[in-house]
Amino acid sequence: MPLSRHARFAAAILPHLDRAHNLARWLLANRQDAEDAVQDSYLRALTYFDSFHGRDGRAWLLAIVRNTCFERLRKNRRHLELPVEHIELARDTSPDPEALQLQLADQAAVRRGLESLPAEFREVLVLREMEGLSYQQIARVTEAPLGTVMSRLARARRRFEEALAAARKEETA
């Protein structure tokens, strides 16, 4: 039985929803914008679905999501507006309240450090460190040459290291 276009789309592209949202949320730094961008991206993805031949639905969708997000950033110039939302704790294995406090403070520092970076740097760190994409995949998603991906990632790491050190100092001050 041949599947309908919608069903093929749902099977190939919907499973990547959480990743799409995570990227949009880190790029736009705002929950409502991220949801809107993801919804737009899915509509676009459906429109262009006939041009999707590959097996890598994740990279294909993430490319659409990041383009949608960068368009919004350009339009809104909202790079710096970073509302504080609740932090989802990574799995806690420590019952010790003091250790938990430290862990929370450090996670807040990590988040602030990441959020303080320009969107291009946040993007490459999210794609590499959270999504585990290869350089080749990142190049496909961001439509940048491999050499650019490598130098951008190196710069992003340096900037993040500085931002993290500053944020940690503030957390413990």
Place this chain on the structure above:
Amino acid sequence: MNCREIERLLGPYRDGELDPERSADVAVHQRNCEDCRAALERLEQLSAAIESAPRYPASPELRARLESRFADGRQPYGRWLLLAAGLAAAALVIGRLTPVADLRPQDALANEVVRAHLRSLVVGHLWDVAASGHHTVKPWLAAKLDFPFDVEDISSRGLLLAGGRVDSVDGRTVAVLVYRRGGHVISVFVWPAAQPPDRPPAGRSVHGFNVIDWRADGLNWWAVSDLELGELNELPLSPCFLPAHETLGG
């Protein structure tokens, strides 16, 4: 190579993006160079820090909205149609797998573990017992299995034990450790090996899923995921990737 040249390569080295020759150069250099070793350690720490940053999965409302929008253009029974579409797609994949009898044993097993992995994804039942804190999965599995199960948790940076389940492969009960890495699910199937000699990891692709299998410590190991083979192979899943004192099994 001098430190300045090496420094440029540390990131790609850590990310597993260097060719073997240059990777070996970096490995040798950093063993003998304290500064570069420290720089590499800093990269690891940055990576660990980002690992602890919050993830933002889609809200249930957004998911519901998109599922009902895309599962079918016209009709309101979004979720059911989506499930049906998923099952139909899975049936297509499963149906296209070559019949077991025609294959060499390893290929047949690869098909079986991919089927089991796919089944767990489609049904949405990834594990019977969720990992919470240390040591919940191992005793649970040990109690359910008909073979001694003494396997260390191999969670590490970027690889998190999510849970465990009991499944059936090759006509027998097997343990499945379910790991997550980023948004990917990795099922690791474990059962006793009939023949003793250890076998190094071998990778293959089965209908869009990648599979690595090896034999160690009297156990058969099969890891299945939609991660690319190279990425899957980089994970510290098999004892070959671990220092000797951390080998799996017992």
